[in-house]
Amino acid sequence: MWVTGPSVADRRAAAYALAERLLAGQRRVEVLDRLNDHDTDAERIGLMAEVLARNGIVAIVPCADEGVPTVRARHAASGTRYVEVCVGGREGPEDSAEAALGVLAGQG
Numbered sequence: 657m658w659v660t661g662p663s664v665a666d667r668r669a670a671a672y673a674l675a676e677r678l679l680a681g682q683r684r685v686e687v688l689d690r691l692n693d694h695d696t697d698a699e700r701i702g703l704m705a706e707v708l709a710r711n712g713i714v715a716i717v718p719c720a721d722e723g724v725p726t727v728r729a730r731h732a733a734s735g736t737r738y739v740e741v742c743v744g745g746r747e748g749p750e751d752s753a754e755a756a757l758g759v760l761a762g763q764g
Contacts, residue, residue, distance in 0.1 A: 657756060658705075658727070659718045661743035667718035670743045673753035675716055684713040698723020699730075706736050 659671045671687050678685045686708055688701050698719060705715035705727070724740065731738035741756040 657714060657716045658724060658738070658740045659716060659743060659756065660721050660724065660740060663743070664718075664720075666743045667720075670741075670753055670756065671716045671718035673750055674756045677753055677757060678714055686713055686715050688715055688717045699726055702727030702730055706731055706734060709736050710734075 657674065659667050659674070661667050661670075668689065671689070675685045675687050688705055688708075701717055701719070702723070705717055708715040709731075728738050728740070739756075
């Protein structure tokens, strides 16, 4: 799950709110927060997300749009599910998390 949008704070808040909801539902989750490692580029973090997803772990990546097309293509080539939610224009992180849950459930 790639959480995109213009505001770093909104992306991060939505990612962690989504992780909390998924953990409460007994899902295995990992937030790959690029802000904790400035040297990690989108392609590398995309590979980490893909490996986690192939092993049944929901990988949540709060990120800007750069590198996303490459990551999306890599996931498609490997047959790994890729989901993207933009938090721009939402009321807040909880609203974004709710929208992301809907997309994961196939309702968005």
